[in-house]
Every structure is written in C-alpha cells, then in structure tokens.
Amino acid sequence: MARERVTKRGYADLGDLRQLKGFTQGELSELVCTTQPRLSCWEAGRDRPSYDNLVALKTALEVTFDELHEALSKCRS
Template identity: 40%
Template sequence: MSQLSTRLRKIREKRGLTQVELASLCCTSRSNIACWENGSRFPKFDNLITLSLQLNVDLDYLCGLSNNLKYDMSSLNPNTVSKIDEIIKKDIQKKL
C-alpha cells in the first residue's frame, strides 16, 4: 500500500467517517474511496485536493511527501486566505 492509501484510511477513521460519508463529502463514490484506500487506484488531482480540504490535512502529508499534518497558513495575509476560501467554495458548488 502507498502512503496515500494508508494515510487516507487512517485519517478517515480518525475523523469517524465511513467510506460512504467521505464519498458524499467529496462528491465521489464509495467504490472510489475504497480503491484509493486499498491502493488499486490513485485519485485524480482534483479529488486529491478535495480529500485534503474535506479532511483538513495538508496535501503533501496525504500524499506522503511531508509529515506535517496540517496546513500552515500563518504566513498568508488575510486577503489571500479570503481568495483561497472563495475558490474552494466555488469548486464545491460546481460539484453539487
């Protein structure tokens, strides 16, 4: 199993989510979540971003590129954080 599959499952379970619940949050299917967790498939880039945002973990951590679990947005100015928030909300609305 890749670090992504291992970390994804552990984080989902730590958050108390089922595969069905995470799939709903990420606008995907339970079978996709299962495949990503068992390592038989790798999520597309937009799915990775959505997983990272919905699970509130750093994308590099989720992919096994870093051991920093959380985003460090402390160096960003409030305007940048606001723009990031806007982009995320628009992306989520497109998927609904």
C-alpha cells in the first residue's frame, strides 16, 4: 500500500501522493486538465508537468510545492 512507502522525509513518488488521496490516474488527470497517458508519463519520470499542471497537481493533492518537487524527483527516469 502507498502509506507503507511514505518515509520520514516525504513521499516515495507522485503515484504514492495520488494513491494517498484516493485518486485513480484518470480521476487526477481530469482534475489537472491533462490525459491519463500524460499523467502516467509524469509518474514514470518520462516527462515533467508544465508550471500550470504543477499548480493544479499541488491543489488537487493538497501538498506544498516542495513536497510535489520531492515526489517528482523520486519518479523513475
């Protein structure tokens, strides 16, 4: 489960943040006005969200920019 992967320093990755909030990729992608395949690329580290998408992710996931940056930096590349 995603909660088991949360460490003292933060979340393991963007997928864990999403799961902790109870969103599917499809649900979160709708909230941030993107597609599910694009969100999947962000979670896999193959692409990075735009600034507008970062703001939307921050709002939807109820995290700080620092927490979001940490989660994105832990996504596989």
